[in-house]
Amino acid sequence: MSKSLFPKLPLRIRIVIAATAFFMAVAAILAVLIAISVRDMTNTATSIDDARARHAATAAISALQEHLSATARDNTVWDDGYEHITSPEAKEFSDTTWGRSTKDNPLFDASIVVTPEQTILSSYKKGEEFDPTDFFGSSLADLISHAKTSGRVPVVSFARSVDGLALMAAGAIQPYDQTVASGTSFHTLVLVRLLSTDTLDEIEHTFDLDDLSVSVTPEPHMLSVPLNDADGNTLTYLQWESRDPGAMIYNRVSGYLLAAALVLVAFLVAVLVTGILSVRMLQRSTDRARHRATHDVLSGLLNRAGILEQLDKAIATDKAGLTLHLIDLDGFKGVNDAWGHAVGDELIKLVAARVQSYLPANALFARLGGDEFAVATPLDTTPDLAQTIVECVAEPFMIGGRTIEIGASIGTVISENDVPDALELLRRADMALYTAKESGRGKAVTFTAALDNDRHMAAELEDRLRKALERGEVQVSYQPLFDAKAGRVVGVEALAQWMPVTGRVSPEVFIPIAERSGLIDQLGMQVLKAAIDQARQWKTLALSVNVSPIQLRNPNFPADVIRLLEATGFDPHRLTLEITEGVLMSNPDQARRAIEMLRNVGVKFALDDFGCGYASIGALRTFGFDRMKIDRSLVSGLDNREGSEVLTATISLAHALNIPVTAEGVETQEQATALKLSGCDQLQGFLLGRPMSGADITALVRVSAA
Structure with missing residues (x-):
């Protein structure tokens, strides 16, 4: 076949094409078999669970009916009850025995006593008298009619009411041992249990069902069982969501299936690429000398x-x-x-x-x-x-x-x-x-030509930054950190500020320039020194300073920080250096050495912007951070349920690792309250305080202490 399809191609190329086609065919067959297996597995699991749920729902309805029927029989086939109901005190006895007890009775919510002449002797709902004819309509008369011929077994059926669906049990009030004359007419007792939300919740909990509801017409995507009246007609349906375990199983293994597909695709691509490279190597063999040169x-x-x-x-x-x-x-x-x-x-x-x-x-x-x-x-x-x-x-x-x-x-x-x-x-x-x-x-x-202009502008800004550092023009502002429970200032974060005469330059602009131009070490040490000099005036406040990944990769950085602490006499235990996960990923060995050297003298380390990248639990354990600062994106996501759950999970992770949590970017009181309830021990953001001067921090500390 290969000779007819590729008569002019070399043998090696034909072998590569044939092998590639074979592997692709095998891959297609495997993919179809796996897809069929996964489909059958998920469909079977869902069918089994749906059958279990229908059986549980049917059993729940039967149990509810049997329970109410037993209660009705206990109250109708009763010698004392028959004597009292046929006495002049029948009204008082009915009200006391069944009517008023409906106020807090766990077995039924309403009771109705009907005389042999079909008049209402007593009717109570939740401890209050009511008109059962208006409340139940014709359903009451139908049920009583069936109860006349049911003997000692109460009639149980569902009925519609003003308050929704109700389960009713009706039986003739008759003696247990005594004999009565043939043709004697009895009073009828009707006990009612409303299918309230509490009743549905009880069924859900007892029979392991989810989101039970009642609907006249079952929704197509819901599972349901019919609820019938005394004549066997379907009044409505009890419906609930299918758990769809098949989809759950699929979701659990989908990652593995995708990985297997990617591996298969990568393997086929590798085979194809290898064939192409082999062909090209053969074609280039005629001019090897020039090939090596160019x-x-x-x-x-x-x-x-x-x-x-x-x-x-x-x-x-x-x-x-x-x-x-x-x-x-x-x-x-x-x-x-x-x-x-x-x-x-x-x-x-x-x-x-x-x-x-x-x-x-x-x-x-x-x-x-x-x-x-x-x-x-x-x-x-x-x-x-x-x-x-x-x-x-x-x-x-x-x-x-x-x-x-x-x-x-x-x-x-x-x-x-x-x-x-x-x-x-x-x-x-x-x-x-x-x-x-x-x-x-x-x-x-x-x-575009604008890129040349941008490069010139970046070079000019770099030169201005270098001169600004030489003249000490880069200032430091401080954003307060508040104890979430006590509401007082417990620390500050030092932030670099550059405000030349031409207007303020954002740190998001000049810090990347400093990193690219090699000025970041000088800038970082200037900010650290200025912050330490200022923080010495605040005896009780902790000081946090951001550290660039490039600074931490500098082997001299730990020694420079230690020398600065010794020269200023600043307590190292009050200093926290904030680093991002980029340091851990780009150069973990150097980062670990620098962290250990500084931690040995008492300096603490915080993982900044946790939640906006890919920091792992292993990294948190390996580097042993003293604090975790969750990113403002997690705080802003509190407005929705998913964001709130992610934030709660993040804080729980930190607590499991015994790492205190600081939330930054707090802008509303609702966020502050939610973070406090979630377990954050420190809060930071514009709601509590914007970056300010050292003098303003001093005044804020006085107010906070007061």
Whole structure:
């Protein structure tokens, strides 16, 4: 068959195609079998549980009817009751024995006594007299009619009432041992139990049913059993939600099924990519010398020299212009650190092969070095190529039994004969790539002239920040931390503020600039020193200071902090350094060493912004944080039930690990109250106090103490 389909293809290529087709067919068969098995399993589980629920509901109704029937029989087949009901004191006896007891009787909610002449002798509901004819309508007369012929067995049926559905039991009041003349007419006792919410709740609890309700017509998606009147006609339905255990089972195993599918897909992709690489290696064997000079050894792609040479040729000869995509892998360093360079190299090859499979035939594809790639195509050949590459790289890779996930950021430049050479084209693409990574990674950004302006502005702002640090222009403000129970100030968080004459610059702007330019160590130590000098005046307040991940990666940082504490005489136990989980993920070993050195002298550590990233329970245990600050996004989510439950679970996790919890971003009294009830021991936010000067904190402490 392969000879007829691929008569001109080499044997190795035909083998690869045949093997790939075989694996894909096996994968399809396995997927169908698994899908059928999961469907049958979930449907069977749901059917079994629905049958159990219907049986339980039927048993609940029968138990309710039997219970009321037994109560009615005990009160109707009764010698003393018959003597009293046929005496002149019948009215008083009925009111006392059955009527007034309905006020708090757990067995029935209403009682009605009907004379042999079909007149109402006594009628009470919840301890009060009422008109049963208006309340029950014709249902009462029908039930009494059936009770006349039922002998000593009360008639039990459901009936509609003004207050909703009711269960009624009616029986003739007659002696137990005495004999009566044939044809004697008896008084009739009717006991009523209303199907109230409490009754339904009792049935739910006793018979393990959920969300019971009564409906004239059962809803299509609900399970139900009919409730009949004395004539056997269906009055209404008792309905409840199906637990659908099949869906629960599916949800529990869906993650494993998805993982299995991803592994299978990754395996097939690996087989396909391996075949493509094998074919390309055979095709390139005719010119190995030039290949080594202009191609990357690891990936087989053009290298930096090769792409620059091809771009210069394209710029010189192709007047229509071209598009260059500069690709940088997100998370590749973490793969190298975690699994070693061998896995990293394999990943580079898989990425190259996968991206190559999405490129047009006339594209130039190169690995510039490390985890950086470049793709050049004629202008407007594939307008959405950048986004396609981002999406394909985001799909998981399978290497040595490991599932590895990375991403890609892309900088794109479009050249229409306005670029003099390949180096300038590459520079512009690099600027766009830098912007893509700065804006959150996993994105594609196209170069515009504004990016050049932005770079100049960033450089200018960096120079101004350097001079501001030299002149000590960066100030510190303090946001108070309040004890959730006592409502008093127990600490402050130091915040850097830069307000040059041109106007305030947000920390979200100048702190990333300080990190990129290497000024963060100088800025951080200036803020820490200013905060310590100010906090020395507050004898009882704790001091919290944010630490950049870059600061913690500096081996000299712990020693610098210790020297500052010794020089100022500040108690290290009052100082808490707040770090984000990014430190733990990027360089855990250095972070652990720095934390241990500072903790040995008494400095505390808080995990900041918990809940907005991926911090694990293992990290919390490993680093032994003294405090957890939950992110403001969890606090703002208190407005809905899901957000409230997530926040409560987060606080419970912290308490289980014996870590105190501080909530930041508290803006409303409702949030403050909910956080206090949830177990937060410290609160921070605009509701309680905005960032302020040291003098304002001093005044606030006096007010708080008072």
